[in-house]
Amino acid sequence: MPGLLLGDVFPDFDAETTTGKIQFHDFLGDSWGILFSHPRDYTPVCTTELGRAAKLSSEFTKRNVKMIALSIDNVEDHCGWSKDILAYNNEEPGCDLPFPIIADSQRELAVSLGMLDPDEKDKEGMPLTARCVFIIGPDKKLKLSLLYPATTGRNFDEILRVIDSLQLTAQKRVATPADWKPGDRVMVLPNIPEDEAASLFPAGVYKKDLPSGKKYLRYTPQP
Structure with missing residues (x-):
C-alpha cells in the first residue's frame, strides 16, 4: 500500500520468517512494533544495522516493542546471513538473532508497503528495498515512518528516542x-x-x- 499515512491501520500480512510463518498482527499482539527493511542479505551496511539492532534488543524489549526485519531474500539466505551478523557483533557461535527476518524474495511485501528505492538496483536491474522504518502502536496504527535510501544506514539510538517520545505523548x-x-x-x-x-x-x-x-x-x- 504505497502512501501509507500516519494513523492508518498497518496492513496485516502473513510471511515466512527465520522463526517460522507469522501473521503480522498476531505477531505484534498488544505490543508496539517496529518493522525495518533491508535492501539485500550479505550487504555491508545492512549487516552493521542488524548488528546494532541486535545489540539494542533489550532496550526495545524494555519499551514493549517487538522487532522484525525484512530483506528481499529467502529464509535460507537469512539464516546464513544471521551468522555473519552475530559474528560482526562478536557473539558466540550458536546464538540466535533476537528478532525474526521476513523473507520477501519476490518483493511482494516491499512493493505493497512502498519500500522500493528506484535509484538503487541490483545486478539484475531490479530496484532494491529502501531502508524503511515503520513504528506501529498497540492499536495496529502507523505511528511513525522513516525512509532512508539504500546507501544510508540508520541511527538506532534515534529510533529508540522517537519511541520514547511516541510512548510519552500517547499517555x-x-x-x-x-x-x-x-x-x-x-x-x-x-x-x-x-x-x-x-x-x-x-x-x-x-x-x-x-x-x-x-x-x-x-x-x-x-x-
Missing part, C-alpha cells in the same frame, strides 16, 4: 521539542487552556518571552 498531553531526550523538559500542547495546563502540570508551566508577545512556547518538566 500525556505534551509534545517533545527538537533534540529532546528522556528526562528533558517537554512542551505543553497549544490547545490546552492556561487554567487547565496549571492543573495538568503541577510541577509548573514556564512560558518563553518572544518578540511577537505570543505565549505559545510553554514548557513543563517531563511528567
